[in-house]
Amino acid sequence: MKTTLFATLPILGFSVSLQDPALLEVKTPTDGNESASKIQISENDLRIREATHLEVYAGCKWGKASFAPERITSEPLSIEIQALYERMA
Amino acid sequence: MEYQHIHLSDQERERLKDHFLKMPEVTPLSRDPKFFSLIVALGIHQEIGTIHDEFSTFLYDGSTGDKVDRSDLRSELISYQGYTGVRIWSVRSQHLDPRVRGLRTLLHPGLSFNDFKQIHQCVFFPEIITQIAALQGAELVSVRPWGLNTVFGGFDPNRSYYEGNMWEFVNADAIRYATLLENRQVAFWGTHDLVSHIAGMRLEEWPKIQARGKRMREIFERYFQGIERPTPYSLVLPYALGMLLDDLAQPMNYHSESRLSVVELLAKALETQVISPHATPYLLKYPPSIETLIQLARSNDPARAQREGESTLYQVIQELGRFSQASHRSISR
Numbered sequence: 001m002k003t004t005l006f007a008t009l010p011i012l013g014f015s016v017s018l019q020d021p022a023l024l025e026v027k028t029p030t031d032g033n034e035s036a037s038k039i040q041i042s043e044n045d046l047r048i049r050e051a052t053h054l055e056v057y058a059g060c061k062w063g064k065a066s067f068a069p070e071r072i073t074s075e076p077l078s079i080e081i082q083a084l085y086e087r088m089a
Numbered sequence: 090m091e092y093q094h095i096h097l098s099d100q101e102r103e104r105l106k107d108h109f110l111k112m113p114e115v116t117p118l119s120r121d122p123k124f125f126s127l128i129v130a131l132g133i134h135q136e137i138g139t140i141h142d143e144f145s146t147f148l149y150d151g152s153t154g155d156k157v158d159r160s161d162l163r164s165e166l167i168s169y170q171g172y173t174g175v176r177i178w179s180v181r182s183q184h185l186d187p188r189v190r191g192l193r194t195l196l197h198p199g200l201s202f203n204d205f206k207q208i209h210q211c212v213f214f215p216e217i218i219t220q221i222a223a224l225q226g227a228e229l230v231s232v233r234p235w236g237l238n239t240v241f242g243g244f245d246p247n248r249s250y251y252e253g254n255m256w257e258f259v260n261a262d263a264i265r266y267a268t269l270l271e272n273r274q275v276a277f278w279g280t281h282d283l284v285s286h287i288a289g290m291r292l293e294e295w296p297k298i299q300a301r302g303k304r305m306r307e308i309f310e311r312y313f314q315g316i317e318r319p320t321p322y323s324l325v326l327p328y329a330l331g332m333l334l335d336d337l338a339q340p341m342n343y344h345s346e347s348r349l350s351v352v353e354l355l356a357k358a359l360e361t362q363v364i365s366p367h368a369t370p371y372l373l374k375y376p377p378s379i380e381t382l383i384q385l386a387r388s389n390d391p392a393r394a395q396r397e398g399e400s401t402l403y404q405v406i407q408e409l410g411r412f413s414q415a416s417h418r419s420i421s422r
Contacts, residue, residue: 043418046371046373046414046416047371047416047418049371049373050321050371050372050373053372053373053375054256054321054372054375062262062328062331062332062335063281064143064281064285065143065146065147065281065284065285065339066336066339066342066387067339067342069146069147069149069188069189070188070189070190070341071149071186071188072189072190072192072193074206075190075191075192075193075194077194077198078194078224080224081194081221084220084221085197085198085199085217088169088170088172088214088217089170089199
């Protein structure tokens with residue numbers, strides 16, 4: 001059975017708050033006279049909206065270099081590392 | 090010095106993947122150095138010149154000082170004296186200047202430097218890099234689910250993220266990552282690992298990193314206990330904490346007090362469950378203040394991080410409430 005939620009949406013001018021999934025009233029900004037209207041959205045639509053938004057946002061942010069390039073003029077190899085490369089030959 | 094180009098057919102790649110799938114979830118590269126050298130070299134090779142290429146981020150022209158454009162980079166798999174590696178060069182620059190401390194020690198000296206001691210190409214042999222990391226107290230490992238999501242699939246060179254619903258894995262990945270740190274293990278798949286974690290690694294830093302890994306693993310395990318599929322709403326804070334743990338495991342950031350300060354705030358938020366891990370609302374907009382919090386952590390301004398961290402985290406929590414919608418979904422085992 002499809003679950004239908006009455007929900008407010010995070011559209012400019014609206015506020016969204018964590019609510020019990022009962023009927024919610026949204027106050028729409030008009031010419032100063034507040035009026036109430038209801039928006040109906042299914043749980044499946046919410047799921048899709050969440051997934052779409054998060055896929056675009058979150059992506060590959062975990063695991064990125066977060067330091068600036070540093071110019072290095074030389075880095076002599078330690079004796080141990082030299083030995084590793086010499087052993088290759 | 091002679092090296093040979095390696096070409097992998099689709100069938101050979103499939104065979105590599107099949108063999109890889111039989112490996113345990115976390116496997117030291119030293120357990121099968123020849124096999125893993127090929128995997129890692131392939132992982133680096135696939136990334137070079139693409140949006141995933143972190144190596145090119147730090148590559149400059151040694152003669153002009155100009156940034157090397159990643160579209161000018163080429164790479165190939167090579168074999169040399171029984172070792173598999175990856176060769177990277179620029180079609181425009183004959184003198185390369187990688188600006189990461191410690192990276193030059195990971196280059197094969199004979200194949201990378203010319204007679205004028207300039208780097209004309211960058212040649213890496215993962216088997217040798219594994220041994221160099223061991224000298225600095227770290228065990229380089231393969232992590233099977235991460236390999237499946239990168240080297241062996243879900244890789245699109247033109248997209249800014251790997252495919253797959255990462256939100257399905259944040260809880261498992263957070264625990265996994267903290268456990269690796271606790272065990273002095275570093276995943277080695279591609280350019281990020283090479284440039285940001287292995288280059289410049291220092292033995293004397295591991296005790297602190299290990300202790301932090303252990304503590305965070307315990308925090309994540311307690312937070313996610315009994316929950317199979319936490320919702321993105323409850324994963325925002327753990328995800329941010331995971332990002333900063335990765336930051337702190339980068340040698341250039343080992344002592345970043347601003348990151349440490351924000352990590353403490355996030356750890357406390359998880360310990361006190363400011364956002365319940367059992368929460369099920371749909372997150373319809375990512376809280377904008379999380380970027381502010383991360384930038385604060387990365388500001389390298391510890392005084393500012395101390396001053397503004399709590400209020401910024403409070404903003405994040407407010408926004409989580411504001412941009413969410415309750416649901417009936419189930420998340421428990």
